[in-house]
Amino acid sequence: MERIAYLIRRILEMILVVLVVAVLNFTLIHLAPGDVAVYMAGMEAGPEYIATIRHEYGLDLPLHIQMGRYMSRFLHGDFGRSFTRGEPVVDIIMNRMPATLLLMGSSLILGAVLGTLGGALAARHIGSKVDYLISGLCVAAYSTPVFWLGLILIYAFSVHLNWFPSSGMMSFLEEQRGIVDTLRHMALPVLSLTVYFIGQNIKVARASVAEAMQDDYITTFRAVGFRERTVFLNHALRNALLPIVSMTGLQFTQLTAGAVLTETVFSWPGMGQLVFQAVLSRDYPLIMGGYILMSIMVVLFTLLVDFIYVVLDPRIELK
Amino acid sequence: MKAVRFYFIGVLLLLNCFSSGALAQTPNFGGTLITSTFGNITSLNPIWKYDQPAFMISQNIYSSLVISDWGIAEGAKPYGDLAKSWEVSDDGLTYTFHLYDNVYWHDGVKFTSADVKFTYDTVIKKKYPLASYLKLVKEIQTPDQKTVVFKLSEVNAPFLPMLANASNWYGQIIAKHLYDGTDIQTNPYNKKPVGTGPFKFVEWKDGQFVSLQVNEKYFREQAYLDKIIWRVYANKEVPQADFISGNLHLLMYELIPPFHQLKALAAKPGVKMWEQKSIYDRCIVFNHKRKPFNDIRVREAISLAINRDEVSQLAWAGLWKPNYHASCAGAPLFTNSNVRWPEQDLKRAQQLLDEAGYPPGPDGVRLKPVLIATAYLQSMVEVIIQQLKKIGVQVKFDLSDTTTWQSRLNSGDFDLTPYYIRFGPDPDSYGEHFGTGEARNFGKYSNATFDELVKVGQKTLNFQKRKEIYDKVQEILRKDFAYLPVTESGYFQFSTAKLHGVTFGDPTSYGKSFGWGGYRAVWFEK
């Protein structure tokens, strides 16, 4: 029962968030200098063409009317058509979203898993050289600009070693496509995006595992005759997972940031890149749609993480 | 690793070359060209918008009525694409185009004059970009399936060259049977285009690549390549990487490394650099409508402050030469070589600023003009900023994306901006850049005699007479220091040495490419 209440409350929050995002972005976009009509017209266009465009897209109406129109359409699930592409915004984004989810998802999972393992390793040998090494590396890892790392990776593994493709998501020659091909294309972007999160997760995992190892029940389960490994895995690590999970929840937002950079470096056909291009070309409907769907994505994920957390930690009461 | 890399190139070439043969300069058929484009392709409909990455592609899918090759004056002469021939009535008001008869759309439907009329009528009605070149078109008639007649409201010498030139960006002919009665902008065929061009659309993976294959039923001799693939890049760094590692055959002019490194890249084995003159220069535009540049002395001072050789050397590695003329090397026909901007003279420049009432402040700064630019000409701008410091002009540099830049240009919200003025394909372009109230006259320069001369120029058909007119035009611009020419410009592309007939550079492509992005003349050496 309380779980349903909780769910409902979270969904209401979610809707609120999305609405705020929508209004905020709309205001921002339309207050900004830079005339989309001019851009759409292009260098060669005369003023009259610009004027027609401005009228055609209702850009000549007062802001509040435009906003009203937009919100009402948005509430009916209609994000409008892209200025620059003429297609429905939803189609364009839905067409791009899988790529982004693939990139972000795999980085997130990889980051969480490797991070936890690394952290556990460090925690097992706290204070030792291994610990110092790992902790040092992980700080360096989350202090490195994703795009810079990406460039270096490209030149190392694509140009010089020619091991992985530098960009894109699939080969353009029909016969070369396939899962392996996609994986090869994923290698570099995922790597450069993951490093940052491995760093963060190792830090959290290390702290929480070490903390769990101090707990009394660890002694208990040693005393009853469990193997050290069993105690560590079933109890220390199991308890340490909680903070790691909630960390992962927070990371998703950062991941969207990483996504736009990574997608730009590796020309990954995701929505991060798409929305950025949309910003540059002032494609208002596309920008709005992108931001709104992006934040819906984030909220849904946060929700998911909350539920996982609840499943993992019986102490949480859903209030 | 080198070994690895060249092995890879080898593999690609194998992919590309099917029949074997000795090194012959006679073009041979077959091969897949992997080329590059930057930014997002938004629509493959060539008429409704300005879409830099897309028009290179649509030129291979669609055909224009008339077309001209890139830049250089002789190449800029219009020639027919769908039009087999045309004649102009003696009064210069009627243009009659005779179309090729054996033209079919990729979906098999026959192409007729109706398609041409439909396309241009739509452009005019909807005021799509090409419209500004069809302003004078009173009516388009189609007496029969293979004839199109344009009726102009007044004589206009530049009409055809300008139309042909602009057709390189947009305004190729679209299929009436697919677009008639639909919303042009949202028509599904914008995503799976059907044209009459040398290549047929195959696949468009949004944000990744577009691929075309040769059109065997092309109304001319079919193109050499089997397949063309445009890889879409979101950044300008990685294409180079892919080109070096042999995963790209052609590096587009907008994706090349900084000029200083072009020689190094060109020197790599198996790499060929293509150079293409341009009808555009690189210059600085003053805002004539506000202080301080409404004062000719200030404009002159700036002109005296800059050192074109330094700009050419630092920003363009000497590849784009200094330009002192109100024209450029790409458009020699109408260049008046007696009109010359002065050499650098800092003393005189400061003197002028004193006279204009801008003495140096305590920090030695006389002026703080705002310069707006995009990343495109940033290096030139940075050099000039340093040069202007020497005469106490402290430039505030606003770097922004194209949108912001363009709209600030239109609203006149700037003091200085780097720009590119075109001196062709017809000298009438002086008008659009400096004529009072003209589209590209962002500096709001205004001079009655100038406007008068340009009008006369449009009505004049005789070459000698026109030349005299535009010589005067250039004198006026120089006298007023209307703007500040800095360097020539041009385009560089790179390709594997095995590639021939690349537009932008290879003269053998002229008259065969039907557009600057046209790859009809491109072929792989065995």
Place this chain on the structure above:
Amino acid sequence: MTPYENHTLLEVQDLRMHYRLASGAVLKAVDGVTFSIRRGDKLGLIGESGCGKTSIAMTLMGLLPENASIRGGSILYEGGDVLSYSPKQWREFRWEKVSMVFQSAMNALDPVYRVGKQLSDVYRLHRKCSKEDANKHVEDLFKLTGLPVSRIRCYPHQLSGGMKQRVIIAMSLLCNPSLIIADEPTTGLDVIIQDQIMREIVSLIDQLGLSMLLVSHDVSVVTETCKKILVMYGGKVAEYGDIADVFDNPSHPYTMGLLEAFPNIQGPIKGLAALPGTPPNLAVDLIGCRFAPRCPRKEALCEEEDPPGAKLHGNHVAFCHFAGDPGIKSVNYCELNG
């Protein structure tokens, strides 16, 4: 030294256990302790915190931290030398033979598993049997320890402190070991529950005929529950014997101190407030009697020699130079405090 007794279950001989501190110093936590437990015995191990009593408990379970090391002595369990056990033997020894009731019941259970599962896992670790049997067994133990069976499916945080403690007790009985070590089993519970739990433990132990080593700083608890008492001071045995003997005839000044502190009515423990001074720092080498600095009867000898164990009536031993000397009894602590 101690007189031999029959059916000895556990025999600890001159056990020495040291910690190496980060500073490099060596802390002699257990310094030559000797005692033995017979079947059915209930031995109370008592002393101030830091006197080494918990260290002994942990040594017996083989749960010493990395920086601890056994520096001599032996632990014989049913005649077997425990200290020479391999890790595997240790794992079998634990809970099978000796189990433990932990202090701070609050955190002795893993918060993320149901208590029932935690217990049955332990059971199945030792008795290879089906889940069902294990659960069955756990249920029985729950009944035995007076826990509602329904609680089996609870998580620790859903139980009261007392219940948790009962679960811990049930846990300790899982594999019916012969010896149960109860380390301050009632700390952290409120007083009323404390007695209740204590009584239950004792009754269970008698009922099942087990032996118990009760580690506590609370004289009253020990006197109530145990048959024998081992008073520790500064890592050494101060006095050892049957409760009766030790109470009738406390022969070590420290013991007397404890008894002085021992409240007449069952009330809050005054601890060793009556004893002036602080316990010795075991990280430095000490000569002579550990208690000497605080001893009211200290004499030159005390500061030079470690006192030998003086055998008194029965197995009653006191490690004091003047053990048995009637003069000792006349000491009045209150006066000394003044």
Place this chain on the structure above:
Amino acid sequence: MNLRGKGRLIRELVRQKMAMIGFFVVCIFFLIAVLLQSLPIPDPFALSLYPFHPPSSEHFMGTDNLGRDLFSRVLWGTRASLLVGILSAGLSAVIGIIIGGIAGYYGGWIDDLSSRITDVFLVMPIFFLLILIVSLFGSHIFFAIFSIGLVTWPRNARIMRAQALALKKRAYVTAAIGSGASSLRVLFFHVVPNGVSPVIAYTVILIGQAVLVEAGLSFLGLGDPNVISWGQLIRSGQQSFANAWWISFFPGLMLVVMVSAVNFFGDGLSVALNPRMMRR
């Protein structure tokens, strides 16, 4: 957790080698940033006719696309990057403290409102918001600083709120209220000073993050061309990475070192400020 125990704090910090190293590195960068003009390095703006010079004895980080000495440009980059880091993190901290403090201390609808806002911000794709703001309203560096501060304050607010909630029940606070001090006074003179330390720790981390964000914006071409920041330098070299790797490599390296240092220090600080946390 109380700033008053400075002695303890410093002892704690000294215990942690990494934190100390980090601290010293940051100090060095700070000194560089302050002393720039008086350093014996060539003018970072001076053009020379030797563009794209690889690292050598006279230019030991090489020269950039306009022949400017990269080493001195990298040093100059320190200033802008530190400025961005410190100012934006500082701004974020101030806003966070004020809002979080008031929310936690007064509770009621103020609290609800600010908590909602905080929630919204915590799930909003912040970097995209930044991209939007900067690319729409202009790339002036102070604008970037301002917007970074503006989108990052919520976490600080959340921390401060928790602190205020915990502290307002403390004896000295109630005492202060009893003594008739105005509630704002109590909030900012008693509650905030005693609860601010975790905010500080987070803010230090934020400095590093802000530097990274600025670099990211520059990479996307949204940096301020009038200032030399590491982000700008990295960007200036991207196009020529193939043949002149050093132009983006060295600034990037500096950035990694500095941000790492900041993070080491920040982690150390939060451990030191928060005894509960386990330490090696």
